[in-house]
Every structure is written in structure tokens, then in C-alpha cells.
Amino acid sequence: MIRRKLGEARTRYEQDVEAAIRRVPQWVGREVSYGMLVGGLNNRNWRIEIGGDPRRYFLKIPGEGTEMFIDRVAANEAAVNAHGLGIGPEVLFFDPADGLEVHEFLEGYRACTTTDFSVPQVQDAVLGLYRTLHGGPKLSLTKTIFDLIDEHLEQARMLNAWMPENLDWLLLYYEQARAAFTASGFDLVSCFNDPMPGNFLVSDGKPMKLIDYEFASTNERSYELGVLFCEMFFDEPKTLELIEKYYGSIRSDLVARVYVCRALADMKWASWAVVSRKLNDWDFDLQKYGVWKYMRARDLFLDPRWDGWLRQL
Template sequence: MILNRRLGEGETADERTAEAAIRRVPQWQDRLHDVSYGMLVGGLNNRNWRISVAGDTRDYFLKVPGAGTEIFIDRAASNEAAVNAHRLGIAPEVIFYAPEDGTEVHEFLDGYLTCTTADFARPEIRADVIGLFRTLHSGPRLSLVKTIFDLIDEHLEQARTLQSDMPGDLGWLLHHYERIRAAMLASGLDLVTCYNDPMPGNFLIAPGRPMRLIDYEFASTNERSYDIGVFACEMFLDDDETEALIEAYFGRVTPQMIARVNLNRILADLKWGSWAVVNRKLSDWDFDFQKYGLWKYMRGKAMMRDPRFADWLRRA
């Protein structure tokens, strides 16, 4: 991309906001005349920028949080997760974090490309993802404890407050949601730091270099198997591919973990469906959040009607 602006040249509101953020970074205070920047494509909720500082051997990534994102994102927890992930060797270094508004600067991983859904059709790429999850889960627990049930409940309350347009069979969905909650809590949750948001673009790959994981906005202390379930859900994996993830993570496949991962696939659709219908009331992005959310609910409903659903509940 072209870094086509220097400080003082900003013309749009976004560019002026980026310049104000750049001026706040302590490491750059004596070098502001050496800074150039350009906007990166992507990001549903934030404005992202690539920063170059003349004489530095690396570039930087600047994230300016979007207005209203605090309803979904605990920025302090996001920063804590990113710092921990860098210490674990799976994420870029955090250069600057502003607790008052969540502005972040990280090192830019030059030479890496963002994954696409097609990349996850490759078993070796999926194995790398499981390796990242195992490393992240092995690290310190985040201060923020939000299980998948906490996350769904929070979105449902937001939807009620905002009077979001919910599916007509919401009562049926919530009845079975409570059955899942009861089954999993009966055997207990295995709480670790979870990533929670496996969008393809958050996984970075480069030839001959280890995969990296970026953007910890939705990370929390959560049920271990949720990361496997939500990843299998988002990547449309079949039963054999999902069981291969379980084996790669745990070393073996058990009926209980098959059940928990499949129930977490359902929970992932309820979570992101609820997130989307709430976002429909908040976002001005050119994206049909409502359609996306209702599709998520429909897919979750389809799995609730799977003949194996009762067995998953029993074994969870």
C-alpha cells in the first residue's frame, strides 16, 4: 500500500483522527516529522492504519476504535490479551496503548498475508490454528471472565434494550440454549484464555514463518472447547474435519469433546447472530448485519434439530 500522508496533511476526519493518535505515541514525540501513514482496507468496527517512521527497521499498525464499539469490547482486556500473546510468541509486539480510548499501536508484520476462508481448507493450516490456540490457552488467564453464556446473555440484553428485530422463533431457540447451558455447567467449564473470534483475516501466514494471531478484541477467559467449536463453525468444517481438530488439540477424540465442540458450534451461531442484530442498530457500515444475524440463528437452529442433539447434551 502507499503511505501517502505525512503529519499535517490529513484532509478527512479519519485522517485527522489518525494524526492526533500518532502524536500521542511517546516513542515518536521527537520524530513526528519522520512519520508517514496510510489507511488499511478492512475492519468492521475500527479504522486501521499502517505507519512508517523514517529510519526504523519495521513499520507499525495503528488501530483507532470506532464509535460505540465499547458496547462489545473491553479494550483493557484486549490489550492484556495482546501483550500476553506476544510474550507467548504468537502475536506482534504492542508498542502503545491508550487506556482512555483504547487506541493501539502494534508492530506491523511485514511479509505476512491475511488468511482467507479458502486457506482453511488445507489441513496443515488448520493444524497451525490449533497450535496457536493451544499456546494461547496455556498462558495466563485474562482478568476478564466472560464465558460464552455471559457473552450471549449480554447481547440478548443489548438486543432487548435496543429493540432489535429478533427471529420469530426466539423463544424456541432460547429454550434449547438453556438446555445447552444446563448440560455444560453440570459437568463444569474448563476456563482458559480464549480468542473467541476466528475471523480468517486475524490469522497471518508467510512462507517459512510461523502463523501469527492478531486482534484480541473479543478475547476473554472462557470455556476451552469454545475456540475449537467457533473455529469449526466459522470454517464450515464437516464431522471428520472437526474431529481432526479435537485430536490435534487433545491427542485423542472422546465422545464428550465431540459433544462439547458441537454444542459450542451452536453457541457460536447464537452469539454472533445476537451480536449482528445488535450491530444493525448501531452501525452505519454498508453491511447487512440483520441478514447475517438471522442466517446465524437459522444455522444454530438446524444443529439443534440434528438427531444427535440430545446425545450431545447427555455427553457434554
């Protein structure tokens, strides 16, 4: 990591972070050094060191265009709540004008990988984090999975983003799911909504922590599990095992809710991908990712159990 002191900026990004550092009241007049961290998809992330301060800090500069997806005030509320619940880092500074955020740097922790999620102890720790988060205060922002998908579909239309030729067919099944959840009622709790492995931090002998609450909202509880199991490629036996661990039972209605939400998760992130492709020059094939996600949703829509799942919600 290249480290510079305040006043040594050489690139536009370094100029941006120096401007951000000067906005943090606690750091005015202090000796500050900084280095860019790798791994952020939507933002520029930096590790900050302050002369005479034993703690290091994490500074996030929101990326251009991310306001289309992210309510920064809601994200800050979620992060503050998570720290209060003991599952997230302390937030030191937040500017609601543009979402500039500073929190403690979690020393000794590393980000999980998809491989880590194959370890039963990691799976149990994730479910424990979710139980704590879901048992905490509801967030002011309510966005169900249907709100999230609708938002992306509208953005795709506005941006003239590429959409699959069978979108109308996919939307028929999507509307079936909406009608079924509306009829059965939502189980609304504070949800994280974004189980990218790097958002889960582990350290030997310390409890797992959850970071980056940008997509958090009050949402359907079973969606949290559906999107997690979807992203981690869990097979059916593992999915059933973890449903039982989380809920304490393996009732057919709970299984149905999670599986329908698993399909909705693919619809959500497929639609996010095709919109994101229009906003930035990503070093990642978002179009292929979106097509693959739509195909996975289609596979569940065509599962012979689909109609039965809807009736059991």
C-alpha cells in the same frame, strides 16, 4: 494506499489519525507518514512509518460504539500475553482511556482467507496457536460463551433490535446447553473467541501469527474449537479429525462439547449481528447474516443427537 505526512490531513479520518499519532510518546518530534489499511470491521487501522526507523507500525483507532462489545483493557492484556507466548505482534503503546493501540507491523505476512483454512498445514498451525494460547496465563476478564450471548441479548432488547420470531424457542435450547455445561463444569482457559480468517497471518518460512484480541476472554476451551469449526464450515469428518488432533483423542464427551458450542457460536454471532446493525451504517447486510446464523443454530438444536450431546457433557 494513499500516504500522507503528519500535517497533511484532508479528511476527518486523517485528522483523527494525526491526533492519535501525536499521542504516542515515542513519535513526538519525529517525521511520520501514514496510510489507511483496508479490512477492519470495527476500527480504523493505519500503517505508520517513522523517519529513520526500519520498522513500520500498525495503529488502531477504536470505532464508535465498539465499547458495547469490547473491553479494551482486557484486549490489551491478551495481546501482550500473546506476544510473550510468541504468537502475536509486540505492543508498543496502549491508552486505556479509549483503547488507542500501536503494535509492530508484521512484515512479509498476509491475512488468511477462508480458502486457506481448507489446507491441512494451515489447520494444524491454527490448532498449534490455540494450544499455545490456551496453555498461557488466564486473562483477568472471564466471559464464557453464555456471558457473551446474554450480553448481546440484553443489548438487543435495549436497542429494540429485530429478533427472530422463534427466539423464545431458540432460548429454550440455549438454556438447556447452559444447564448442561453448568452441571458438567467449565474448562476455562484464555480464548481468542474470534476466528475470522483475517486474524490469522501467514508468511512463507515463518510461524503463523494471531492478531486482534478484541474479543478475547477466559472462556470454555471447547467453545474455541466450536466457533472455529463453525466459521470455517468444516464437515463432520474434518471436525472429528481436528478434535482428535487438538485433544489427542476422540472421546464422545469432547465431541459433544464441541458440537454444543458450535450451536452456541451461531447464537452468539447472530445476536452480535442484529445488535451491530443498530449501531452503524455498515456496508454489509448484517440482518441477513444474523438470520442465517440463527437458522444454523436451529439446525443443530434439531439434530437428533442434541439430547445425547447434552447428557455426555
